[in-house]
Amino acid sequence: MNLLEIAGLGVRYRDHQALTGVSLAVPPNTTVGLVGESGSGKTTLGRAVLGLVPVAEGVIRLAGRDITHLRGRARRGLSGQVQVVFQNPYLSFNPSRTIGQAVAEPLTLAGLRPAQLRGRVDAMLDRVGLDRSAADRYPSRFSGGQLQRIAIARALMPGPRLLICDEAVSALDLSVQAHVLNLLADLQAEQGLSYLFITHDLAVVRHIADRVVVLRRGEVVEAGPVEQVCSTDPDVPRHPYTRALLAAAPVPDPAEQARRRALRAAPAQEGPVPCES
């Protein structure tokens, strides 16, 4: 059975439809990459799963249970199963609370004694590769990469089965991003976690995901195994939008970029640049 199942999901904001008829599934112990440009609705989808935006139509099932419209206490009860890591590590922590308090936050309602809680925090900080003394310090003392590891520690505290990573490595420098990607892979191997990995970065998705879902203007354009959707082989059939996305993402190889430029230039002769507004 799939850990997360979304069927026909629709989300409306006041003046526009953010998601329309989106369906996707996250099997256990799997990473599903959710790719799209700004305005594609990828972040909205994550927030809908977390119950942070109201769902207009469709169903969200977590481990078989319908969680689409859960509110209040029932929704809070899900904190042990779904957690989140956000894009900006500096904004993910209340500057006036220590790292220890922040990491312990998801266990607020667990009724643990302070000493037990402290033990859990220490163990988790160890796991993500931070010194235990970090618990008594404030977020301003840490770098972006360290904070992102702490954010992962906080998310893992209640032992969730699904982690939603909303552009979780996009704000990080390459060398730091590599650390965090490795950590996510290790944690998955150890704990059988699933990731819904929301990003605009195709290189990262190709690296970490098992399956990929491509969103465009609130609708699923293409979904499938990563080796198929993100294939570099021009003969693998793909949706034109996915192909355009892949071609637009620059790679660290001047010869390859020159080739792609040539490809881009060809159709560009046909008409004016579409006006994005």
Added chain:
Amino acid sequence: MARLVGGRVLWSLPLLLALSALTFVLAWLTPGDAARTILGTNTDPVAYAEVRARLGLDRPLVEQYWHWLTGVVRGDLGGSVFTGEPVSAIVGDRLPVTLSLLGLSALVIAAVGTGIGLVGALRGGLAGRLLDGVAVVGMSVPAPWLGLVLIVVFAVDLALFPVTGYVAFADAPADWALSLVLPVVCLSVGGIAVVAKQVRGALADVLGRGYIRALRANGMPTRSVVFRHATRNAALPVVNVFGVVLIGLLGGSIVVEQLFALPGLGQLTVTATAQHDLPVLEGVVLCFTILVVVVNLVTDVISGKLTPRAVTP
């Protein structure tokens, strides 16, 4: 623009109603009433009832209020319970004094406050800190005390200005100006400080924005970067604060008119309050409220002009 003005005027009606009703209810709750004040030491209950009936004070409150309100719509504000003089005439006599005081003070505050704030934001450093200090002190000086100091120094010791009193503009423009110098200074100091601080803060905020950096990076001169782009962007918060300062001036004018013996609305408010002269008090409150509504309206219109988002659909 017409819709904005219309909406604002409509929205100000509840304020007018609420304030006049509040005044009525509160005045009704007052232990003494005008009848007692008129009779003074005469405690004859028959005379008392008679006066009350004459003034309409024996009727239910709602009826009194309705009577007053329908009068207002017809342009009749009633008469003073003491002199019998129509309230509109009393208020009309005093309005020019208060308007002179307020208008001049507003001009002085706008000019001096903006000037000081601009210098602070442009030069910074020692000049900026000095201006900051002056602004804090200016904001913190009690107006009546400042007025007294001004009188002692400039009117008594140096004898440059009249100590108190008011000369109508029509009678002698020069004396009119002289008689208003000290009151205007006294009333303006706090507002100048607030506006200067706001101008400086708003400009400092705007100067740190990305578009200022981009303008500089593309070679635009100070004339353009500061005096075209930065000032336009800083104007919005300043205009809003200026509106609040003007409303504050109404309160200040009461103190200043009392201090300098200017026969304006503020002085009238104090007398009417002390004498429980309800029709006069109502008239003054109405007048002040209309002034507030006008200030808010002008502020809103200017803010609207300054914000393209508010006028483009």
Added chain:
Amino acid sequence: MSAGSAVTGVGSTGRAGGGVVRAVARRPLGVVCVAWLGLLVLACLLAGWLGSSPQEQDLEAVYSGPSAAHWLGTDQLGRDLLSRVLHGGRVSLLVVGVALAVHVVLGVVLGLVAGYRRGLVDRIVSRLADLLLSAPAVVILLVVLAVFPHNEAAAMTTLGVLSSAGLARVVRASAIRVREEPYVAAATVAGLGTVRILVRHVLPAVAGPVISLVSLVAGSALLVEASLGFLGLGTQPPEPSWGGLIADASQAIYRQPWMLVPTGGVVAVTAVACALLGDVVRDATDDRATGEPLSWRRMRTRVVARESREPAALCLLSVRDLTVRLADGTPVVDGVDFDVAAGQALGLVGESGCGKTMAVSGVLRLLPPGATVDAATITFDGRETLGLTEREMVGVRGRGIGYIGQDPVASLDPLFTVGDQLVEAVRHHTGATRRQARAKALELLAAVRLPDPAAVAARYPHELSGGMAQRVSIARALAGEPRLLIADEPTTALDVTVQAEILDLLRDLRSRTGMALVLVTHDWGVVADTCDTAVVMYAGQVVENTGVAEVFAAPRHPYTEALLAANPAAAEPGSRLPVLPGAVPAPGHWPTGCRFALRCPHVTTECVAAPIQSTSDTAGAVSRCLHPRAGART
């Protein structure tokens, strides 16, 4: 604090409050203000035990100045002024306290509810606040005092209610801001209820603005109280109050002007203390505030004088030994050299904090306030720019060197249409008439391949998408027909498809105009796409400067090599990415030897002994390493 309670969240709001207290205690001005207010309150509380009674008359010493018996002199009945000031303070401070209590409770509760819950409650509270803010407060106070004669508590409660609208607005705005912070979303996902989130996360964030506004309100409440007392509407004589004392003094301005000094002085000094305290708290809690507010003069970048400069080079732009220091003296760029030939595209690459933006800002003299630039030479187009005055430098910017930044929408003035901004730039650079400039502006918009230039020209910046705004920025930079364009992360905020379009546009413009390009980026893909040479920066230095083909094929510096290897685009999917230990040393904490030594797999003892010099090989490629990688291979 014990280890246990550190993680339980007990007293979390106390900690935030404690943060404000600590921050204020660190500033001398804050300490002075708090000390004055504290001592004053204490003295007023103890007034009964200190010195004589406020009613005790000494008709022998009417209107006396300060003396040993009466430190602050006496009034018209020979009563001791010090005693009357302190006893008056009990009344005045108490009613101000009442006003503040009402103000804070109403303002914070209404603001929090409105800002956090939004919806109908928010609309009602906002309307109510509008109404209260537009009411003439003092007139209402007079009406209240007409009903409750001499009842200052009633008047000040009313003042508290009226002024709470302003506080509610501030709290509401803060609450709305905090509500959107990811950490509040994380707390929601962590299963916290609304009340816990408000207490833990929202209240601490609004504490700073609240305290700062409340101090200001305290000052003005004090002034209002004094005014009411002066008008004879406050506390009735002979009971002293501060306003009443000023009224007493007003009766004696001819006989004893001295009386004005203690009576008005105590009110003024206390109000000043409140106002200053408000400023101190604001500066201490707002992380945007950096001590001195920004001024136009401070924004001018200072050039450190040198006795001799290097002779001008032949390149379009030649930078030697460029050093940038922040206002506190911390170096962020340290001895950077690079050259840009006419028509060439140079990529300045590195991770955040390595100094690449500071380096180009130093060249343009657009550093953060207080920062300084120093170099052996910054020659542009055959001219030494370091010797230029600020006015001359303004001429170099725009006409010689154009600039586009990372956030395209924020780099356009929100109050002017695209057309206005372009026309202004064109007219300034070319001296064209309005009509000519208008035509030229439309030409520029067409040159950056915006469809329907006339329609775009009529729009305001907020009506543009990121990609369109970046095209407009480029058009503006082109208005002065610069020979060099500096683009600082021009595509970082854009989608990949838009990024590709912008990069193509830059390439196209270069080939048409022969304009050179300095592209600051952290994205190796962008470098591979657009640049001819790559300058790699690490910890304020250039560690490698070489052709783009070579930097990817055979990086010389171990840092370049490691950075390329960490890129998932280059790695086998699913494999572990090779990582570097440790982190980039922060400015001010750079080691003496090789700055990469601590993280380098090839480090030797000589690497850490002394600063490493740049060396160039026969092909002209520069690296700052004793054991260059590709060098070892060849």
